[in-house]
Amino acid sequence: MTETDPGRSRDLDKEADELLRDIEDAGELTSSFVLRTTEHPEDLDPSDMNQEVSRPSAPAAAIEEDESVADPVVVMPDEPARHEGLHNVQADEESEEEEEDARLHRRHLRNLLLFAIIVLAIIAATIGVFIWHNSIAPSETVPDTEALATNSAGANATSFEELDASYVPEYASFFGKTLDEISFADSSSMFFSSGESEEASDADIPSMKSIVDGSLLDEHGAKVASVQLGFDADGKVVYVYALYDLDAVGVADADFREFANESTVPKSLLKEAGLADVQVKAAKVTLSDEPSALVSDDDKGKQECVFAGDTGLKDGPTQWELTETYAQSTGSQASDNRLMRTMLLELW
Numbered sequence: 001m002t003e004t005d006p007g008r009s010r011d012l013d014k015e016a017d018e019l020l021r022d023i024e025d026a027g028e029l030t031s032s033f034v035l036r037t038t039e040h041p042e043d044l045d046p047s048d049m050n051q052e053v054s055r056p057s058a059p060a061a062a063i064e065e066d067e068s069v070a071d072p073v074v075v076m077p078d079e080p081a082r083h084e085g086l087h088n089v090q091a092d093e094e095s096e097e098e099e100e101d102a103r104l105h106r107r108h109l110r111n112l113l114l115f116a117i118i119v120l121a122i123i124a125a126t127i128g129v130f131i132w133h134n135s136i137a138p139s140e141t142v143p144d145t146e147a148l149a150t151n152s153a154g155a156n157a158t159s160f161e162e163l164d165a166s167y168v169p170e171y172a173s174f175f176g177k178t179l180d181e182i183s184f185a186d187s188s189s190m191f192f193s194s195g196e197s198e199e200a201s202d203a204d205i206p207s208m209k210s211i212v213d214g215s216l217l218d219e220h221g222a223k224v225a226s227v228q229l230g231f232d233a234d235g236k237v238v239y240v241y242a243l244y245d246l247d248a249v250g251v252a253d254a255d256f257r258e259f260a261n262e263s264t265v266p267k268s269l270l271k272e273a274g275l276a277d278v279q280v281k282a283a284k285v286t287l288s289d290e291p292s293a294l295v296s297d298d299d300k301g302k303q304e305c306v307f308a309g310d311t312g313l314k315d316g317p318t319q320w321e322l323t324e325t326y327a328q329s330t331g332s333q334a335s336d337n338r339l340m341r342t343m344l345l346e347l348w
Contacts (some may be wrong), residue, residue: 162268172274279312317347
């Protein structure tokens with residue numbers, strides 16, 4: 001056996017003690033090893049080491065701090081916080097539903113807008129076609145007589161009757177007679193002269209020197225026509241002017257074009273006035289037969305046509321003229337605003 005130096009053994013013990021003190025001072029020792037040494041190093045056996053776990057002394061505050069660190073604390077969320085989380089989830093779900101509803105609403109509005117645009121486009125196209133059709137219609141060349149005949153074809157919508165003979169004296173028989181010799185025996189209407197004669201002249205009737213105004217009244221005393229008689233130097237009739245109110249004598253209501261293209265009323269007036277039957281039948285008293293007869297066609301003012309011809313009489317007047325007029329009359333009151341429809345017969 002090798003003999004151990006006692007001085008060396010004491011040095012080792014001293015070094016071990018210093019090491020342990022350093023560790024304890026640092027506070028880092030969690031376990032310490034207590035070495036049992038003998039005076040002789042050769043008696044040191046590793047099996048003689050006893051491991052003792054010890055905790056270095058430390059202040060109480062440090063121990064409490066270590067225990068607070070060592071023991072984990074689980075903080076549970078309080079009840080209001082948990083409810084707040086649930087509320088946030090529900091709010092998110094409601095927000096998603098609102099966004100979906102908004103998308104559907106916008107899609108619905110977009111579809112309605114598209115439908116409205118399509119409908120407006122169809123209406124605009126229809127109006128455009130209508131305007132285009134009307135704008136090209138006048139460019140078609142249609143003879144005046146054909147156009148007027150077309151208008152007259154619609155006259156079947158209104159039924160016209162001959163004038164009542166009681167409203168029309170035989171004016172042709174007045175010629176060559178004085179005022180006192182004129183007889184209204186064949187007419188239920190009565191002629192009232194003013195009894196006053198006025199001087200008058202007319203280039204077409206050079207023999208006329210004076211005129212007398214009068215009126216034709218029906219059996220009820222209502223005025224149906226204004227009558228004017230022209231006399232020569234001997235006081236004999238050389239001119240007759242008879243202006244009839246078409247409404248007063250019961251002529252059917254119709255627009256101007258329709259009336260101007262019918263012949264029943266004007267031919268009945270010529271017949272009752274005493275013209276020859278042959279001349280009455282041959283008379284051109286419609287715009288379709290005589291387009292040049294139209295002298296005015298202002299539906300807001302005056303519409304007028306004038307027809308003329310020979311009487312075919314040997315004694316009496318030789319010329320006749322018919323003037324059909326539609327005129328808008330105006331007055332200070334609304335009741336004064338009405339359409340005046342007249343037909344004038346002149347003989348000379």
